[in-house]
Amino acid sequence: MLRILTAGESHGKGLVGIIEGFPSNVRVDINEIHQDLARRQKGYGRGGRMKIEQDQVEILSGVRNGKTLGSPIAFLIKNKDYENWESYMDPMEADIETKKVTNPRPGHADLTGARKYGFDDVRNVLERSSARETAARVAAGSIVKQLLKVFGIEAAAHVTAIGKAALEEEIWDFEKIKEAEDSPVRCVDPIVAQQMIQRIDDAKETGDSLGGIFEIHIKGLPVGLGSYVQWDRKIDAKLAYALMSIQAIKGIEFGFGFKNAQKPGSQVHDEIFYERERGIYRSTNQAGGIEGGMTNGEPIVIRCAMKPIPTLCKPLRTIDLHTGEPADASVERSDTCAVPAAAVVGEMVALTVIGEEFIRKFGGDSLEEMMQRWKACKST
Numbered sequence: 001m002l003r004i005l006t007a008g009e010s011h012g013k014g015l016v017g018i019i020e021g022f023p024s025n026v027r028v029d030i031n032e033i034h035q036d037l038a039r040r041q042k043g044y045g046r047g048g049r050m051k052i053e054q055d056q057v058e059i060l061s062g063v064r065n066g067k068t069l070g071s072p073i074a075f076l077i078k079n080k081d082y083e084n085w086e087s088y089m090d091p092m093e094a095d096i097e098t099k100k101v102t103n104p105r106p107g108h109a110d111l112t113g114a115r116k117y118g119f120d121d122v123r124n125v126l127e128r129s130s131a132r133e134t135a136a137r138v139a140a141g142s143i144v145k146q147l148l149k150v151f152g153i154e155a156a157a158h159v160t161a162i163g164k165a166a167l168e169e170e171i172w173d174f175e176k177i178k179e180a181e182d183s184p185v186r187c188v189d190p191i192v193a194q195q196m197i198q199r200i201d202d203a204k205e206t207g208d209s210l211g212g213i214f215e216i217h218i219k220g221l222p223v224g225l226g227s228y229v230q231w232d233r234k235i236d237a238k239l240a241y242a243l244m245s246i247q248a249i250k251g252i253e254f255g256f257g258f259k260n261a262q263k264p265g266s267q268v269h270d271e272i273f274y275e276r277e278r279g280i281y282r283s284t285n286q287a288g289g290i291e292g293g294m295t296n297g298e299p300i301v302i303r304c305a306m307k308p309i310p311t312l313c314k315p316l317r318t319i320d321l322h323t324g325e326p327a328d329a330s331v332e333r334s335d336t337c338a339v340p341a342a343a344v345v346g347e348m349v350a351l352t353v354i355g356e357e358f359i360r361k362f363g364g365d366s367l368e369e370m371m372q373r374w375k376a377c378k379s380t
């Protein structure tokens with residue numbers, strides 16, 4: 001079973017990731033991990049922190065001479081910002097008296113985290129609840145991506161809405177979606193992209209923040225990842241779990257999930273056809289590639305809704321944790337909008353779920369073993 005764990009505080013020394021249950025003999029290209037880390041850092045609307053960091057991964061174990069060993073892969077991503085925070089974040093000798101954060105931000109983990117863990121300093125919560133953690137998940141996802149690529153599985157993500165600026169047209173062409181990479185807001189339509197940029201500028205100007213929607217497409221999938229036989233083996237359920245765990249993701253749909261709810265079945269379900277050369281196929285993919293908790297061979301299409309960033313430069317009302325008196329929510333610096341970055345995180349997190357199911361179906365010891373079983377499965 002593939003398992004991924006992360007550790008690390010946002011302004012601590014760094015982020016650590018462990019990938020357990022990854023097969024041996026998979027070639028790992030560190031430059032590709034760096035490219036994915038850089039993709040996550042980009043995107044119009046990010047704040048000052050992204051000017052400080054330039055995420056690079058150091059692999060600590062589980063890889064030898066560029067190939068995986070089957071042992072746990074551990075890696076480190078250093079936080080450059082740590083040098084500015086060392087005196088407050090040193091694991092053994094931090095100054096915990098000055099610079100206490102006592103005004104919890106509505107929408108962030110601050111208040112409930114402090115009450116749950118018994119802190120009088122919200123810093124103890126915000127450090128780990130921060131989406132800085134997603135850098136480690138992207139690095140892990142990038143390694144899983146390199147395994148899946150060997151089997152022709154690829155993912156891409158694009159942003160379909162930022163605030164009210166939204167794409168009207170549905171885009172299901174994978175190559176077109178990849179073009180979103182060239183857009184500062186990761187949107188394939190340059191006119192809509194410009195509207196999105198304008199919305200972000202307006203929000204920044206007024207001290208506000210924005211959320212939006214991104215869409216993930218995964219192609220090249222075999223039939224039958226996941227299963228209908230038990231509730232916790234359904235692949236849509238697993239994807240939803242993993243994607244909802246990304247900071248600020250509050251909604252998810254597969255295919256035309258919400259639109260389909262308003263249509264009769266005759267206009268929704270993807271009819272089944274067969275041709276000798278082509279095999280079994282569908283002419284539509286309204287289900288988004290998943291039926292009965294299993295991949296049906298069509299591309300997976302998932303849409304995720306991200307709420308607006310909780311830290312507002314024009315702060316919302318809150319209370320001072322120590323006195324209970326009304327106060328402005330704390331603000332140091334913040335992203336105005338991070339939907340383009342979250343799209344990359346979503347892409348990578350979804351690939352880790354696909355990787356987990358792929359390993360479950362085709363065996364997880366070595367790449368060669370997986371290849372044999374995959375080929376055998378393909379020829380049936």
Ligand SMILES: Cc1cc2nc3c(=O)[nH]c(=O)nc-3n(C[C@H](O)[C@H](O)[C@H](O)COP(=O)(O)O)c2cc1C
Nearest residue numbers: 108109129130131247248310311334335338341342
């Ligand atoms: C890529 C990314 C960047 C984010 N940047 C910020 C930020 O700069 N400021 C902020 O307050 N929240 C930011 N968030 C959102 C918070 O981390 C998130 O809202 C918080 O952890 C509370 O969790 P919840 O929204 O899932 O309930 C970001 C989220 C993502 C995915």
Ligand SMILES: C=C(O[C@@H]1CC(C(=O)O)=C[C@@H](OP(=O)(O)O)[C@H]1O)C(=O)O
Nearest residue numbers: 047049050129130131132135333334335
């Ligand atoms: C550090 C990252 O995102 C951070 C996520 C985040 C939050 O509250 O989630 C708050 C901000 O951190 P800071 O307060 O240091 O500016 C973002 O920059 C990152 O994506 O690498």
